Amino acid sequence: ELLARVANLVRMRRWSLDLKKEHDRVMKLAVTDDVSGFNNTRYLHRYLDRLVDAAAPRPAQVCLVFFDLDNFKNLVDAHGHLLGSKALREVAQSVARVLHDDDRLVRYGGDEFIAILPRQTKQEALLKVSRMQQAITSTPFLQKEGINAHLTASFGLACFPGDARDKRELLAEAARSVERAGADF
Secondary structure (H helix, E strand, C coil), X not given: CHHHHHHHHHHHHHHHHHHHHHHHHHHHXXXXXXXXXXXXXXXXXXXXXXXXXXXCCCCCCEEEEEEEECCHHHHHHHHCHHHHHHHHHHHHHHHHCCCCCCCEEEEEECCEEEEEEECCCHHHHHHHHHHHHHHHHCCCECCCCCCCECCCEEEEEEEECCXXXXXXXXXXXXXXXXXXXXXXX
């Protein structure tokens, strides 16, 4: 009887570990964008809530870089949605290469992305925007398909607490700054 109980406990432990692995996988899927393979807006809101916590004695400084691809619709019209999705993944990968380990890349929707830059000044973020912009413009996308598409992007930047008092204002200001980006970037 003791051996049967031990075997049962071992089996239940194995099931418990399998269940934990499955739970972790589902949680990762819940915050991962299917197209780009990077974070999604659910992750963005959770992460920003932690960074811009009003209850914290001193909330962290954080900059948001909004960017969207210019004339991306032309690429999709010419080559289809599947290759458009592949190009979005490649754009995200090229931008991720210039980000630090603490930075986070989020696909906001469509051809819009947000880079979350925690504990960085606006000047540091501006330098990173320049590297991100260079990464996009210097990379030929869809090379394996023989397309070699060249893309550009419009960027906007807003930082907390300098440009906004809370998460909602930070997101709104970063989005508005894309519209004004022509003169700034």
